Amino acid sequence: MSDIQRVDLFVIGGGINGAGIARDAAGRGLSVILCEKDDLAQGTSSRSGKLVHGGLRYLEYYEFRLVREALIEREVLLNSACHIVWPMRFVLPHSPDDRPAWLVRLGLFLYDHLGGRKKLPGTRTLDLARDPEGAPILDSYSRGFEYSDCWVDDARLVVLNAVGAAEKGAEILTRTACTSARREDGHWRIEMRDQATGSTRTVEARALVNAGGPWVNDIVGRVAGSNSRRNVRLVKGSHIIVPKFWEGQHAYLVQNHDKRVIFINPYEGDKALIGTTDIPYEGPPEEVRAEAFEIDYLLAAVNRYFKEKLRPDDVIESFSGVRPLFDDGQGNPSAVTRDYTFDLDETAGVPLLNVFGGKITTFRKLSEHAIEKIAKFFPEMGGNWTRESVLPGGEIDGADFVGFAESLRTSYPWMPRSLVYHYGRLYGARTEKLVAGATSLDGLGRHFGAGFYEAEARYLVDKEWAMTPDDILKRRTKHGLHLSADEQAGFADWFDGERARAA
Template sequence: MSEAPLLDLFVIGGGINGAGIARDAAGRGLSVMMCEKDDLAQGTSSRSGKLIHGGLRYLEYYEFRLVREALIEREVLLNSACHIIWPMRFVLPHSPQDRPAWLVRLGLFLYDHLGGRKKLPGTRALNLQRDPEGAPLLDSYTRGFEYSDCWVDDARLVTLNALDAAERGATILTRTRCQAAVRHSDHWEIILHDVVQDSTRTVKAKALINAAGPWVLDIIHNVTHTQSSRKVRLVKGSHIIVPKFWEGQQAYLVQNHDKRVIFINPYEGDKALIGTTDIAWDGAAEDVMAEDNEIQYLMDAVNRYFKVKLTADDIITSFSGVRPLFDDGKGNPSAVTRDYLFDLDSKGGAPLLHVFGGKITTFRKLAEHALQRLANYFPQMGADWTRDAVLPGGDIADADFENFNQHLKMQYPWLPRALRKHYGRLYGTRCRALLGEAQQLSELGRHFGGQLYEAEVRYLVSHEWAQQAEDILTRRTKHGLHLSDEQRQQFNAWFNAQFSSDAALKLASAQ
């Protein structure tokens, strides 16, 4: 058996940063392999607030460069994937007890102009007693503001980056742990453990990137056995999901008594996503979960502003993620920078690049900067390219999703409206590959409830590395929120019966 060829680049971590780097590198002509110990986006990257935003509150910490970069990226990403990223208006009721109105107006003025906004509408003042956006709010809030940011399906953003990387030649390995990495003078020898097959393999690469997110220090200490002067601050952010309790598609941004801001966003049609908390986390990232006091904190923030009063009985579910922030020495977790830094280690041999921090909005720039840091080691690699490129399914004319949705209606008149929008939103132009030659609903196979049909499941297993039922219900889609307990159990049983064989799993992981 011949020895595997020497790769240009190996990337550890299948979150948004790892997937973005793998995509960028593959598009530059490098040979790339990426491994993820769990499913794509199973950690932090599927547990975000699901926003592409500049970070309005970061202006208070004078993070002007970070906010500007994020605001510029907001429209770049909107153009690249308008099926999973779309504009959203945020209503900010003013509370005189917190930030003064002049400071809020100044912040919103800067927010409108720092990033060269082109597509998104600007800020406007609201009379909450007259404008419909004020209807669900307590009568004591009489004035407010409305501004723009963007929504994103975070887990799908990761998957689409991985898919684009694979289609450009990268090898994507899920449920594959990087067990050890040994540095040589001109390459890294990397030992991988396939968790599903319980087998190991060894690959070699000229350079290694550690994009493991919350596990970045674990890779440094236990896998590469190297050192770094950088530190990571783990900060837990928890969210709750409740039934939507207002009319309209606008979101709300409210200030809590501690001056932290809480987002209250429409979610999955009939639900609301509320978050996030900012709490220092010292435990294992795998063990993170929303605590009762965090849930109460989020409900209290809502109840301070809205006529509807949330109770524990309203909680549909909650989730929590650990954000691996670069430790800049700030005591308050909310004040810790959301910027990113690199640590390039080339002492004694092949290069190793550690990625610290970052936020989902700036993943593309982070990936671009990471490859620029390695340019001296790969003089043959291509130039920056991702700014004007679209993600899979995002090749929609003029980034106009509504017009695209109307074309789908003409092409598939038999598709129910909600199902057509679901396929369009998750898969963009790729939904045609999912639907194939189907000409009626029954040809999509078994119906599991909600908008979940067998054709979509088989597409996700064949094309998007879905290996377990949870990969589909929670990350590739959000169908799990729309199925009853019984329907979820039935789907799990069917999925395991269909795809539990080693052959099926091996096929799925190879796609």
């Protein structure tokens, strides 16, 4: 008798789509393994513009179904994870040289009403010469609009879906490459390799989901030995981080000369996140970098509207991600659909579901649709369940983060306000597990700087699959943006020492 483990569903890819599908399937009672060759969210899903939004500009391309679905999902996510998803107001200065004002007003009217908006305030018109939001804007722009969307900690959204999947029984394997998947005797025979140790493992699965993002076609051919009639188009999007140069928590959306829009968002308190570009990309996705001409492009877009002029030496950090967009034949990268589609290969009654495209806002609906595509192979599984559920940490009464944060301050009077809000924003109702009974800052262990304590690092290793300093500093938190080079090196030395002692 074979002792090889057999599961219902094997998911390749630890980005937002793979983690969302794994959580959805596990919650329906399926046995699930998720396999990711790097860290969770290490690719595209940690390199987004950090927005849960309907996609205002998609209206220009008549993507009404996608915009409506995204607007509905915006409120679903706001209810399910209010600690990592929160409302943000966007100021759109109007340039008469670009889209006419009537077209902008029409788009914003549709945006307000397509998705059954309930929680977020609607659009209003601004007098930029009088309203405080216009203070940093050049005097030549006198009219503006303000509308609502939401911010999201994208990498944490991925990790929390993986945590949710694991709590429903899924096995999450990071830094584990799927090297081969072949149909054999009515199931998939799948081989994996641990990237750190080189050890191999074989499992069997009734169905395989390929949520490889930019690597989806490579997985179809090289790993699964299959073919797909669909393809992805790789488009690079780059962002820059600069010191914040305006007062208030609102963001800005500006139109560049080429009709593209650029987001200028408050980030990590005292910084701004600016992006994105849209450039066809043909290289290896793991080697993508923001190039100098992209940085110049983003700076020029900002300087077209703002009194304070940004220079290249203002850029604290830049990053770039490869968006795996479904190739719909559009020549202009900005016009390529952000919608998603599936390719289901049912050869020999052993299904392979390939996922193409998608955006972070609609991941939950994509996951639901993916499971529906393979539902006939699992007549025993449960029905849809994720719409009314909360993500780990989102168990907050009334989805009221401010009230929750104030209750945390009451529970931990010895903790600085900034630390209370940091823990509340990242861990929500799980903060108690992180603090683990500490009654003083000393109880949180070593302080690495900028509000980063040993207890948080240990929690991320124990509960969220963190295996390297970057897993913590860049993805599960943004401490890397606040620690000095010496402080980061000190943390890395401590972390490596702890890992060595645990080995």
